Every structure is written in structure tokens, then in C-alpha cells.
Amino acid sequence: METIEQMIQKKAYELGYEKCGIIPISLMKGYAEKFEERMQKVPESRPFYQGLQRLVNPLEVYPWAKSVVVLTVSYGKYKIPEEVKGHIAKAYLFDVRVDTNTKEYQNNRALEKYMQELGLKVETNQKFGVVGMRWAAMQAGIGIIRRNNFLYTESGSWVHLEAWVTDREMELKETNNVPQCPKGCNRCMASCPTKSLSDPYTMLPTACVSFLTTFGGRNLHQEPLSKTFGGCIYGCDICQDACPMNRGKWKGEEEFPGLAELAPELTPENILNMEEDFYREKVQPKFFYLSPEELWKWKVDVLNYMRNNYMESYKSLIINACNNENEKICEMANSICNELCLQGRQNSI
Ligand code: SF4
Ligand code: SF4
Structure with a gap:
């Protein structure tokens, strides 16, 4: 007979998720330690990361939480319109967190409904997450975090992460055969135009082009780093594009709903x-x-x-x-x- 964990994972695969793992909430404790380590390594990043405290201590927000269901869904299958290529980051072009027209958004809703029908209390936050999702995914065996801080599965780093906290003790590890970063590789760090990514597994988020061109950078005309943004308008993929572990991972075969019509306006x-x-x-x-x-x-x-x-x-x-x-x-x-x-x-x- 299938366990409840296996039923959730099976449903996720049926819906088209790439991976689905489940971990006890206690495994998020290690994330708090990593988080502190990061802030100590780059003290200027402390104010930014402190704004993310709710992801570090999910039990403060969800005292009833006993496990985390974490999933990846690949977006490397989508075609990138020429008008926006290299100017708008791919994760934002193919953002399924709020786009109700996408099947990924609908699948997210369907999986939540399924877990509720199984009798679970669950909670997610589609826009901003309920836990540190990259950490949760690594703990669940879904993939590995590379030196550029992104989570990689067999699809490279071109994956969206989704997570729910649940009120039931569950555990089901995924498997992956993602190799570690090659010894001595530093291409992601060398490619970063602002040096936001200056050391492995750490960064200064407030110097990142993705931050400065979206929710940060309110005084760009006075920001010396703005001259280094190259072709970026909104977001930045440079440290992912430079990574040899992403080579050949972008398939670009399917149309993303509405994007071909919108791209000429962008x-x-x-x-x-x-x-x-x-x-x-x-x-x-x-x-x-x-x-x-x-x-x-x-x-x-x-x-x-x-x-x-x-x-x-x-x-x-x-x-x-x-x-x-x-x-x-x-x-x-x-x-x-x-x-x-x-x-x-x-x-x-
Ligand atoms: S997204 Fe761009 S600016 Fe940010 S760390 Fe990567 S290369 Fe640097
Ligand atoms: S560029 Fe090299 S060091 Fe950076 S994440 Fe990719 S494989 Fe790892």
C-alpha cells in the first residue's frame, strides 16, 4: 500500500513536476546556521537577510508545521523571444507564481487541493515562499546548491521551486545525480558584473543587478554599479548563463502563454x-x-x-x-x- 508521502509524490509527477521531496521541519534548523554564516561573511548583507527572517524560523509563523513538501518545475522548455533575450531575466519571463494562465500555476493549486483532500493542513506562499526553498530542496535530495547560490537539478538551474508546510510528520527523499561544481571552477564569480557574487556560496544581494533593477535601486542615477549592467534591464542571468553546468540545459521548445504577444512591447x-x-x-x-x-x-x-x-x-x-x-x-x-x-x-x- 502506498504511503501518504508516496501518494503526494505520485500526484506531483502526474501534474508534471520535475521533483518532489518531503522533509521533517526540523531539517530547516541547518538553514538558520547557514543564514547566520552568510551574514557574518558579508556583514553588509545583514539588513537584507534580516528581512527574510520569517523563512529562517518557519515555526514562528506556522507553529503547527511538522514537514515541508518541496518541488521543482523546469522552465527551460520555453522559447525566449528575441526582443527580451538577455534583457529580462528568464525566471521573470517564465514566472508561474502569479500567472493564472499557466498550467504550472493551475498545477500548484491542484496539488494543494489534493493534499487538503488527504486530510492535511497545508500552507504555501506562492510569491515569496514559506521556508528557505533552496535549502529545503537540497535537504530533500532534489538537487544541489552551487557556488553561484542557485539550486541545480538535472535541468540545470532553470527550475522554479515551490513548497508547502504541512501539519503531518512525513519524510520522503528524492534522488538526483547532479555532479558537484568542477574543482577550481569560478566562472560564475568571474562573470558577475557588479562583484555581488565574489565568493562561493555567498553574495551581497544589494549589489546584485537583479535587486538593483527590480525592487531595489531607487536612485540608479547615483549608483556607480549601474554602469556595469550591460544588456540587463530587469533582472540578471549572467552567473547562471556562464555556468558550464547549465550548458545545453535550455531547450526552448514550447511557447509560454501570452509571452510572444507581449515581448514586442518590452x-x-x-x-x-x-x-x-x-x-x-x-x-x-x-x-x-x-x-x-x-x-x-x-x-x-x-x-x-x-x-x-x-x-x-x-x-x-x-x-x-x-x-x-x-x-x-x-x-x-x-x-x-x-x-x-x-x-x-x-x-x-
Ligand atoms: S544575478 Fe547577476 S549581478 Fe547577481 S550575482 Fe549573478 S551575475 Fe552577479
Ligand atoms: S560556474 Fe562553475 S563554480 Fe560557478 S556554479 Fe557553475 S560549475 Fe559551479
């Missing part, structure tokens, strides 16, 4: 000209790290991209942005006009 020029209504309706619900009021931040990110990848065709767009009613867009555009000596700048900062 060119640098079109983002800079984007109307608020369009942003609120079509863009923000997908890229939820920026709020419905923060189209300006996308525009600042694009201006930064235009400065870093300057072409003559950007000139009039940058000059026009000097008169934008939003102060941050104005500041960024003026700073670029000054720096690149573009004619027609209107205001000095």
Missing part, C-alpha cells in the same frame, strides 16, 4: 514610451516585483540600458525623457545627457 524603446494603463493591465501583473505605480522604475532601468548600450537612435528618447514629469526619470535622463554630452539637455541636476 523593447527598450517601447518600455520608455509605455502608457500607464498598458503597464498596469499587461505588464505589472506578470512582473510583480514592481508595483502598479512603478512604471517609472522600468523607464529608469531602460534609460540605464540605453546609456550602457548607447546608439544614436536612443538620443532623442533620452533627451525627451529629460522633460518627463516623473522626477526619477528626469534625473536619470539628465545624468545621461550630461555624461554623454547629448545635445538638447534641458535641466541640469
